[in-house]
Amino acid sequence: MTAPVDDLxxxxxxxxxxxxxxxxxxxxxxxxPTFRGPGGLWRSYSPEQLATPDAFARDPLLVWTWYDWRRxxxxxxxxxxxxxxxxxxxxxxxxxxTLVTQNVDGLHERAGSRRVVKLHGDIWKVRCTxxxxxxxxxxxxxxxxxxxxxxxxLLRPGVVWFGESLPEDEWERAVEASRGAEVFLVAGTSAAxxxxxxxxxxxxxxxxxxxxxxxEDTPLDGLADWVLRGLAGEVLPRLAx
Ligand code: OAD
Numbered sequence: 001m002t003a004p005v006d007d008l009x010x011x012x013x014x015x016x017x018x019x020x021x022x023x024x025x026x027x028x029x030x031x032x033p034t035f036r037g038p039g040g041l042w043r044s045y046s047p048e049q050l051a052t053p054d055a056f057a058r059d060p061l062l063v064w065t066w067y068d069w070r071r072x073x074x075x076x077x078x079x080x081x082x083x084x085x086x087x088x089x090x091x092x093x094x095x096x097x098t099l100v101t102q103n104v105d106g107l108h109e110r111a112g113s114r115r116v117v118k119l120h121g122d123i124w125k126v127r128c129t130x131x132x133x134x135x136x137x138x139x140x141x142x143x144x145x146x147x148x149x150x151x152x153x154l155l156r157p158g159v160v161w162f163g164e165s166l167p168e169d170e171w172e173r174a175v176e177a178s179r180g181a182e183v184f185l186v187a188g189t190s191a192a193x194x195x196x197x198x199x200x201x202x203x204x205x206x207x208x209x210x211x212x213x214x215x216e217d218t219p220l221d222g223l224a225d226w227v228l229r230g231l232a233g234e235v236l237p238r239l240a241x
Contacts, residue, residue, distance in 0.1 A: 008211050008226045009239050011183055018093060019181040020086055021199060022101045022108070022232075023189025025214060029233040030077040032105055036190045037216065051161045060154055064146040067157045071123055074105045075140045082187065082232030083111035085240040090114060092240065098177035102189060102196050104159045117173045119166050119196050125158025134158060166195065178203040185239075187213040188232045191220045 002010070012018055024034035034040045035047075045066065049055050056063045090097045090113055099116050101108055104123040108116045126137045130153025137147070137155075147155045160166055174196075178184065184203040191197040200210055200220050211226040212218055213235045221227050228235050 004226045005228055005238050011209060012239055015182040016096050017180045018096060018183045019098045019100060019177045020185040020187060021189060022103060022187050024103060025188025026082045026232045027103055027105055027107050029080040029231060030107060032073055032077050047162055052163050053161055056156060060146040068141050068145060071140050074123060079107045079111035080233045082236045083107050085236035087112035088240040100174045117170050119170055119174060121159035123157060123159055126155040127158050129154045129156050174199055179206050181208040184208040185211045186220055187236060191218045
């Protein structure tokens with residue numbers, strides 16, 4: 001009998017369409033805190049106070065102070081072998097590989113992934129709440145909190161908050177790739193946040209095989225053909241090799 005990891009690697013090698021869905025867990029080994037679970041950000045901070053449009057309207061300074069702090073952690077972090085393995089898979093499979101992430105940290109791109117579908121935005125982008133202009137801003141720390149646009153209005157982080165829609169183009173790309181996937185690999189996400197977590201069921205309904213890489217149980221384990229209990233930085237390199 002082959003080990004599940006070898007079996008999954010063989011399925012990936014055979015497959016013409018692979019989708020990898022990642023979440024905060026893939027960046028945990030880079031030292032970036034996750035949201036849920038022990039040590040997760042939502043243990044000490046409330047999403048309602050920090051990651052909703054209402055929170056920003058109420059207290060933009062508090063929200064920006066939190067994002068500025070997280071930008072500082074991310075700036076000091078490096079991609080880990082899990083990110084690099086997914087970049088390697090993209091190289092091996094070309095257009096047959098789609099990476100969809102809920103992460104806003106940019107570590108997939110820094111590891112060499114070229115085509116990343118970013119469902120929850122990008123912490124290195126800002127958007128003006130007045131004129132709507134969007135731009136890259138990688139200053140850490142920000143010189144002024146909360147930051148303002150040249151038009152005078154407040155800038156907001158270029159991320160998706162609870163209660164907001166996902167960027168339409170990115171969502172469509174994710175849905176299309178999910179529908180066509182032969183192997184749907186879920187790594188480092190609690191699969192607790194929709195609609196992203198629903199992509200696996202969509203793929204499964206179209207015949208994809210599901211693989212979960214996570215040290216903990218996830219709600220997708222019951223759907224999965226492979227459940228690999230382990231750290232992304234240890235398991236994913238064995239799949240790309
Ligand atoms: P979570 O914090 O909910 O889940 C992180 C997952 O990673 C958990 O299932 C952990 O068991 C797992 N994990 C931890 N270390 C790992 C490792 N080294 N290798 C593999 N897995 C590991 O993060 P997300 O699922 O990304 O949204 O959360 C989804 C969304 O909820 C985020 O994008 C964010 C959050 O609130 C918004 O802020 C809108």
